Structures are given as C-alpha cells and as structure tokens.
Amino acid sequence: MLTFNHQSYPHSNTRHSTYGKKGMVATSQPLAAQAGLEILKKGGNAIDAAIATAACLTVVEPTSNGIGGDAFALVWTKDELHGLNSSGKAPKAISIDAVKEAGHDEIPTHGWIPVTVPGVPGAWAELSEKFGRLPLEEVLEPAIQYAQEGYPVSPTLGKYWNFAYKSFKEKLTDDVFKHWFDTFAPNGRAPKVGEVWSSKGHAETLRSIGKTNAKSFYHGELAEKISQFSNETGGYLTAEDLAEFQPEWVKPINVNYRGYDVWEIPPNGQGIVALQALNILKGFEFPERDSVNTFHKQIEALKLAFADAGKHVTDEGHMKVKAEQLLSDDYGELRRKLIGEEALLPEAGDPSLSGTVYLAAADGEGNMISYIQSNYMGFGSGLVVPGTGIALQNRGHNFSMDPEHVNALAGGKRTYHTIIPGFMTKGDQPVGPFGVMGGFMQPQGHVQVVMNTIDFGMNPQAALDAPRWQWMKEKVVEVENRFPHHLAQGLAEKGHHIKIALEPNSFGRGQIIWRNPETGVLVGGTESRTDGTVAAW
Numbered sequence: 001m002l003t004f005n006h007q008s009y010p011h012s013n014t015r016h017s018t019y020g021k022k023g024m025v026a027t028s029q030p031l032a033a034q035a036g037l038e039i040l041k042k043g044g045n046a047i048d049a050a051i052a053t054a055a056c057l058t059v060v061e062p063t064s065n066g067i068g069g070d071a072f073a074l075v076w077t078k079d080e081l082h083g084l085n086s087s088g089k090a091p092k093a094i095s096i097d098a099v100k101e102a103g104h105d106e107i108p109t110h111g112w113i114p115v116t117v118p119g120v121p122g123a124w125a126e127l128s129e130k131f132g133r134l135p136l137e138e139v140l141e142p143a144i145q146y147a148q149e150g151y152p153v154s155p156t157l158g159k160y161w162n163f164a165y166k167s168f169k170e171k172l173t174d175d176v177f178k179h180w181f182d183t184f185a186p187n188g189r190a191p192k193v194g195e196v197w198s199s200k201g202h203a204e205t206l207r208s209i210g211k212t213n214a215k216s217f218y219h220g221e222l223a224e225k226i227s228q229f230s231n232e233t234g235g236y237l238t239a240e241d242l243a244e245f246q247p248e249w250v251k252p253i254n255v256n257y258r259g260y261d262v263w264e265i266p267p268n269g270q271g272i273v274a275l276q277a278l279n280i281l282k283g284f285e286f287p288e289r290d291s292v293n294t295f296h297k298q299i300e301a302l303k304l305a306f307a308d309a310g311k312h313v314t315d316e317g318h319m320k321v322k323a324e325q326l327l328s329d330d331y332g333e334l335r336r337k338l339i340g341e342e343a344l345l346p347e348a349g350d351p352s353l354s355g356t357v358y359l360a361a362a363d364g365e366g367n368m369i370s371y372i373q374s375n376y377m378g379f380g381s382g383l384v385v386p387g388t389g390i391a392l393q394n395r396g397h398n399f400s401m402d403p404e405h406v407n408a409l410a411g412g413k414r415t416y417h418t419i420i421p422g423f424m425t426k427g428d429q430p431v432g433p434f435g436v437m438g439g440f441m442q443p444q445g446h447v448q449v450v451m452n453t454i455d456f457g458m459n460p461q462a463a464l465d466a467p468r469w470q471w472m473k474e475k476v477v478e479v480e481n482r483f484p485h486h487l488a489q490g491l492a493e494k495g496h497h498i499k500i501a502l503e504p505n506s507f508g509r510g511q512i513i514w515r516n517p518e519t520g521v522l523v524g525g526t527e528s529r530t531d532g533t534v535a536a537w
Contacts, residue, residue: 016461017459017460017525018524019523020537021519021520021521021522021537022040022537023037023040023046023049023363023364023537024513024522024524025037025040025050026361026525026526026532026535027360027526028061028437028509028526028530028531028532029056029057029157029532030154030532030535031060032056033533034533035053035056035146036049036050036359036361037536037537038142039142040363043133044132045133045365045367046362046369047075047131047133047367047369048133048134050073050369050371051127051132051136051140052140053361054359054373055124055139055140055142055143055206056142057357058120058206058373059143059202060154062379063157063160063161063164063378064160064356064357065120065357065374065375066120066375066379066389066393067205067206067217067390067391068390069119069120069373069391070087070118070374070417071084071086071119071120071123071371071374072084072123072265072269072371072372072420072421073086073123073370074370074421074422075127075370076367076368076425076430076433077131083250083251083263083266084126084247085249085266086122086123086126086247087119087268088117088118088119088414089411089412089414090116090117090409090414090415091235091238091411092238092411094113095409095411096401096410098236099401107397107399107409109377109381109394110171110172110177110382110383110394111382112176112230112236112237112383114396114397115230115381115383115393115394115396116414116415117241117245118390118392119245121214122245122246122247123373124139125209125213125214128213131367136209136210136213137207140209141210143206144207145203147198147199147200148198148200148203149198152195152196153191153192153194154193155531157193158191158195161184164184164378164379165185168382172382176233176234177382177383179383180382182384183389184379199389201388201389202390203389205222205388205389208220208222217242219242222385222388223243224239225387226385227239229386250265252265253271253272254275255282255327257450257454258282258454259426260424260426260431260454261424261426262422262423262424262446262450264423265420265421266323268314268415268417269417269420270313270417270440270443272305272309272326273305274422274442274443274444274450276305276308276326276332277298277302277304278451280304280332280336281298281301281451282332286455290484291487292490292491292493292494295487296343296496299343299469300339301339302447303344303346304338304339305443306346306471307346308326309416314407314413315413315414320406342494343491343495344475356376356437356438357374358372358421358437358509359435360432360433360513360524361433362522366515366520368423368433370422372419372420372421374393374418374419376393376394376398376418379391395415398415399415399416419442420442421435422434422449424450430517431514431515432515433512434446435510436448436449436508437509441470441508444468444469444470445468445508448466448468448469449463452466453514459523460512460525461526461528462525464510464512464525464528465525467482468480468507472499474497475495475496476499477491477497477499478499478506479499479501480501481500488500507529508529509532510525511524511525511527511532512524513534
C-alpha cells in the first residue's frame with residue numbers, strides 16, 4: 001500500500017488531496033467532473049462516469065479535444081486491467097506522393113492532409129457496451145445539456161480559446177475553415193471568460209451518437225455529413241474509411257518499478273517512452289527529489305527513451321522492433337550505462353542487442369479507469385463538419401514524410417500517437433489511474449508523477465503540484481518559473497541548456513486517483529495549472 005506525506009508541496013498552492021469512498025472523478029474542468037459524479041449517483045459505474053465526463057469535455061473544453069479526436073483507456077474491473085486503443089488510421093487515399101502533389105514537403109498542421117479517422121465516438125460506444133451499466137444515451141445527457149443550453153467559459157479555457165482564435169484568424173483564411181469560426185467564434189471573436197457559449201449542432205451530434213451507440217458516426221447520418229464535407233472540399237477521408245473503423249482491445253504493457261507495476265497502452269502510443277525511462281531509472285538510487293543528480297538522471301533517461309521511440313515506434317503492426325525488446329532489463333541496463341555526469345545528445349539504440357484532456361474515475365465497487373482523448377494541437381485541423389460541432393483532429397501531422405522511416409505516412413496506417421493513459425498496480429491489487437496530458441510532455445509527466453509518488457512519498461496533489469521540467473530537443477530543457485534556481489543552475493553546469501518558461505501551459509495537466517486496498521478509500525489530486533477539480537462522493 002502506498003504511504004505518502006500529506007503535506008502540500010513547498011511553494012505550491014495550498015490545495016490538498018481529495019478523499020472519497022463511493023466514487024471520484026478527476027479532470028481539468030469542474031463541470032465535466034461533476035457530470036461524471038452525477039452519473040455515478042444515478043447508478044452508473046466508473047466507466048459510465050468516465051464516458052459522461054469525456055463527452056462533457058468535448059463541450060466545456062473544446063480547445064483541447066472534441067468528437068473528431070482519438071481516445072485511449074486503461075480499465076480496471078473484476079480484478080483485471082484492460083487496454084483500449086481507439087485511435088484512427090490515415091485515410092486510404094492519402095500517401096506521401098499525394099501530399100507532395102498537393103505542394104507540401106512536410107505534413108501541414110491544418111486542413112485535410114493531417115486528418116485521420118476519429119476514434120472518440122467509437123471509444124465511448126465500446127466502453128459502454130463492454131463495461132457500462134447505463135445506456136449510452138443517458139450517459140451523454142449532461143454533455144448534451146451543456147451543448148444545447150450553454151455554459152459560462154472558465155478562466156484557463158477562455159485564455160487558450162482566445163490564443164487559438166487569434167492564431168486561426170491569421171492562418172486559416174481559406175473558405176474550408178469558415179465552419180470553425182461559425183462554431184467557435186460566432187460573434188467574430190473567441191467567447192470571453194464568464195460568457196455563455198453553446199453549440200446546438202454539437203448537442204444534436206451527441207444525441208445521434210447516444211441513440212445509435214455511435215453507429216451513426218461511422219455508418220449513418222453523421223458519417224454521410226463527414227464524407228460529404230471531405231468530398232466537397234478536397235479531403236481524403238471517405239465513408240469507407242469511417243465504416244472500417246473499429247476500436248481495438250489491446251494487452252497493456254508494463255515495467256516493474258520498485259515493486260509497483262506501471263502500465264501503459266502499447267504502441268502506436270508513446271507510453272512506452274515513460275516505461276523505458278523508468279526501466280532505466282530503476283537501476284539508480286534517488287535519496288531526494290530536489291537534487292541536481294535526480295533531475296539530471298531523469299532527463300537523460302527520457303532523452304534516451306524518446307530517441308528510441310522516434311526511431312522505432314509507429315502502428316504496432318509496422319514496427320520492426322517489439323515493445324518487449326525496448327523494455328527488457330538487458331536493454332535497460334545498456335541504456336543506463338550511457339548516463340554519465342554530463343548532458344548527452346540522445347541517439348537511438350539497437351534493442352536487438354539486448355491538444356488533449358485526461359480524466360480518471362473510480363467507483364465504490366473497485367472499478368477504475370484512466371482515460372484520455374484529444375484533437376491534437378488544440379482545436380485540431382481547423383476543420384469543423386458543417387452544422388455538427390465535430391472538430392476534426394490533425395493527428396496525422398505526426399507521420400513522417402520519409403518513406404524509409406518506420407512511421408512513414410501511408411493510407412490505412414496509424415501514426416505514432418502522443419496521448420497516453422497510465423495505471424499503477426501492486427501485486428494483484430490496483431493502485432489507480434494517473435495521467436499527464438500535453439503532447440510530448442506526457443511521458444515526461446508520467447515519469448515525474450510516478451517517481452514523486454513511489455520514490456519520494458508525495459500525496460497525489462503534491463505529486464502534481466511539484467515544479468516540472470521538460471526536455472525539448474538535443475540538450476534543451478525547459479523548467480517552470482518556480483523551479484528552484486540553484487537546481488536549474490546545477491543542471492546548466494552539467495551541460496543542459498536550461499530555459500525558464502514564463503507560462504505553465506507547456507508542462508502538462510495531470511490527474512491522479514489512488515485506492516487504499518484495505519479500506520476502499522479513494523484519494524485524488526488534480527492539476528493546479530488549469531481549471532481542474534476532483535469531484536468526490
């Protein structure tokens with residue numbers, strides 16, 4: 001059983017961990033967390049609560065996710081951990097040659113080229129059918145109400161909505177992006193903090209998904225609207241691409257870190273980066289968190305893990321190197337030996353020699369879920385299917401244009417994916433779900449949160465509040481502006497190129513729920529860098 005210090009992290013805000021027993025939902029938006037708790041009180045389980053929360057997040061935090069994004073989940077139920085990969089493939093019609101013929105040497109961030117098949121509605125339906133207790137239509141009702149009636153925009157949401165609007169206003173001048181502005185800037189600007197925003201089209205789309213268990217999205221009226229919009233505006237996505245989509249149940253992967261099993265979704269997700277880094281770090285001792293030695297070794301381990309993932313990770317069926325090879329103890333030891341006293345430029349090894357929202361939910365029966373969904377890069381592609389509120393993701397931007405690269409763009413292929421849910425167990429008992437969203441910060445956040453918990457005995461809120469660092473590229477490391485100056489200086493002396501970030505938004509947003517196996521008591525923490533909350537019962 002985890003034991004931790006109940007004090008807040010020094011110099012953080014004074015928020016403490018939240019306790020409950022019958023149920024808990026932790027996420028970045030209070031309205032969404034409360035919607036999940038409402039479903040629990042209606043008789044739903046943790047999986048129902050997670051779906052309700054996720055659906056609400058597409059409405060109350062559209063800057064980070066939407067119906068047109070992808071999703072992954074780790075579900076603990078009946079003494080077993082299940083993994084769901086609901087990421088979509090590239091349209092069959094797209095290819096490296098097609099992108100070059102369209103005048104691009106690199107995959108653009110907006111428009112149809114980076115759009116892949118959305119997996120979010122399929123994830124909701126699959127989770128509901130396999131593990132849910134209430135009808136999907138009922139579970140989506142809170143989100144439908146917020147979309148139909150509107151809600152007041154929260155402070156952090158309003159800030160990033162305005163950032164996105166200003167950027168899109170400058171960059172997205174083609175008529176194909178008109179529907180984004182009609183939907184998300186109906187008054188010719190982003191909604192202000194406290195202003196009520198609604199989307200009737202979004203509400204109707206959610207109703208259709210609920211009534212049909214998402215079949216309308218892949219085979220019916222919504223699929224027709226998506227494919228028609230694509231066909232009329234030069235897109236690659238077809239009705240056939242949508243009809244062939246199916247979420248995939250996968251076997252989670254793990255490493256044992258100091259007696260605890262840390263679990264992630266296997267590739268095409270980047271959870272393997274966090275696991276590989278922990279596999280390297282478990283060979284060191286860390287007597288204290290706030291030391292140059294601790295941060296230096298964490299950074300170096302993650303650099304090595306990212307280098308390997310960048311070379312080897314893609315859609316699992318296309319990988320030449322298997323996850324087990326990257327996570328073997330022998331390979332971990334080989335990579336560990338590369339870490340010295342100075343910062344190194346990361347290079348991939350050879351194992352053969354050896355925009356996003358996250359939520360966690362739990363109920364009083366022992367069910368727990370770690371769930372994440374995203375449109376990528378904020379609002380995604382900038383494309384909104386007319387009249388539906390469906391903002392399409394730009395996940396395909398992660399594909400490589402190098403035909404020899406393992407993650408090379410190809411029709412019908414999943415790309416290297418950044419969004420990752422985490423889960424921790426000890427022996428045959430669940431400890432609970434955790435996650436830190438935010439692009440390539442995610443595995444870095446996972447490693448920092450896991451070590452804060454296991455190595456340094458920090459309670460969930462303190463583990464999240466602790467100042468974070470982020471490796472950017474080569475020897476460049478960003479630290480938060482409240483990161484201790486003397487430690488930043490010490491890292492610089494080891495050769496790291498330290499940059500102090502003025503804004504906290506690039507360091508991820510996390511949630512944690514741990515469960516006491518003896519009492520069933522739940523303890524949760526939520527992100528202090530955003531409008532996050534823990535709703536408990």
